[in-house]
Amino acid sequence: MKGWLQRFMSGRYGFDRFSGFLSVCSLVLVVLGALFSPVLYWLGLILLGYCYFRILSRNIQKRYHENLKYLELEGKVTGWFATKKVRFQQRKQYHYYRCPHCGQQLRVPRGRGKISITCPKCGTQFIKKS
Ligand SMILES: [Zn+2]
Numbered sequence: 001m002k003g004w005l006q007r008f009m010s011g012r013y014g015f016d017r018f019s020g021f022l023s024v025c026s027l028v029l030v031v032l033g034a035l036f037s038p039v040l041y042w043l044g045l046i047l048l049g050y051c052y053f054r055i056l057s058r059n060i061q062k063r064y065h066e067n068l069k070y071l072e073l074e075g076k077v078t079g080w081f082a083t084k085k086v087r088f089q090q091r092k093q094y095h096y097y098r099c100p101h102c103g104q105q106l107r108v109p110r111g112r113g114k115i116s117i118t119c120p121k122c123g124t125q126f127i128k129k130s
Contacts, residue, residue, distance in 0.1 A: 012056050013063040018070035022051040095130055 026047035033041025057063050087096060094107045097117065101124040108117055112130040119125075 011058055013054060013058070013060050015055055016063070016067045017074070018067045019051050019054050021070065021074075022047055022054070026051060095128075097128055099124055100126055 026044045029040050029044030029047060031044075033039070033044050054063050054066070087094075090107075093110060095110050097106045097108065098104070099106060099119040099122065102119060102122040104119055104121040106117060106119060108115065108128070108130050110130055114127060115130045116125055116127050
């Protein structure tokens, strides 16, 4: 049984992070679709079909690049949430401002009254309450 599967899967792409994401999404869509709308249900099944297509695909190069694109996007999303989390944790110690000239994010300590802030990127000075 195991030998049969190994022979069947040899030369095929297999499972990766993108496939994992697709299978979770398709499961969620199928469950939601069964409860609310047949459109979501069919969308979930199509996504599951695409997931299996990727796993069984022999075009390893193309699937690999799809996975890289997915990982890049996933990194951006998780990075955005990580930044929000850090800011929330530091909200009592620091205030965040944007430079009015170049838009650079600046972090200043709270509770110092009115302070002059110098942007380290472009050198613009502006006055804000910290
Ligand atoms: Zn600036």
